[in-house]
Amino acid sequence: MSELNLILLGPPGSGKGTQGERLQADFRLPYYATGDILRAAVREGTELGKQAKEYMDRGDLVPDDVIIGMISERVESAEAADGFILDGFPRTTAQAQALDGAMERLGRRLTAALVIEVSDEEVVRRLSGRRTCVKEGHVFHVEFDPPRKGGVCDVCGSRLVIRDDDKPEVVRHRLEEYQQKTEPLISYYEGKGILRRVDGEMAPDEVGDRIRALLATLQMEEQL
Ligand code: AP5
Numbered sequence: 001m002s003e004l005n006l007i008l009l010g011p012p013g014s015g016k017g018t019q020g021e022r023l024q025a026d027f028r029l030p031y032y033a034t035g036d037i038l039r040a041a042v043r044e045g046t047e048l049g050k051q052a053k054e055y056m057d058r059g060d061l062v063p064d065d066v067i068i069g070m071i072s073e074r075v076e077s078a079e080a081a082d083g084f085i086l087d088g089f090p091r092t093t094a095q096a097q098a099l100d101g102a103m104e105r106l107g108r109r110l111t112a113a114l115v116i117e118v119s120d121e122e123v124v125r126r127l128s129g130r131r132t133c134v135k136e137g138h139v140f141h142v143e144f145d146p147p148r149k150g151g152v153c154d155v156c157g158s159r160l161v162i163r164d165d166d167k168p169e170v171v172r173h174r175l176e177e178y179q180q181k182t183e184p185l186i187s188y189y190e191g192k193g194i195l196r197r198v199d200g201e202m203a204p205d206e207v208g209d210r211i212r213a214l215l216a217t218l219q220m221e222e223q224l
Contacts, residue, residue, distance in 0.1 A: 010116035059173035113189035
């Protein structure tokens, strides 16, 4: 594929981060995960982190003006000139329109918006068992993807913790935010002809294989 400009959509816990990490390794493209960027800012106590923390703790979306500037500057940067993978952005129609504007300025187009589909019950099961490493944000699950050594990240050896927003009441609110503000983007991208759906309820390797197959099909279609 000449250029891959990919969006990962899907409810909380659908596996965007899990698959994003694999795609990043496959394609060696810059990977911008808004949740990871915001959590790093909170840890470092930056102005962005201070602005975002209260929204994230409640499970609310962070206001568009904060998020749009943060991602636009990355998408328009030199390191993303050959493509990018976006995880967790856009999440509102205003964010999607801002991304369209950035792509237009760059004279480029989005390759696909990939939605990873899972049920609400599966979201709850996954987020209640998720463990995240404190240093680099690598993700595990106590049952479905356990670390080799309990409580320690396989990749960087740092401590594994439960995310503050994985408490059941916050998860419920994150799901509502997704349904109200982000789900409309599915028809938005369907209308543009770039939506691709993936069944996210299979094992992580199988989901990864489906995504690879889907991207290979897109590549073939581009060459026709
Ligand atoms: P963010 O961090 O982006 O949270 P999210 O979208 O809710 O997604 P998650 O990170 O919870 O889940 P995921 O889909 O990446 O799943 P994962 O791979 O970890 O955002 C956090 C907050 O930041 C938001 O609430 C908001 O406040 C703010 N924010 C971020 N972006 C924003 C934006 N654009 N605008 C405004 N505010 C924004 O997998 C979950 C678990 O399941 C793991 O344990 C994993 O091991 C396991 N798992 C994964 N795949 C499978 C599988 N196939 N089978 C079994 N288990 C699996």
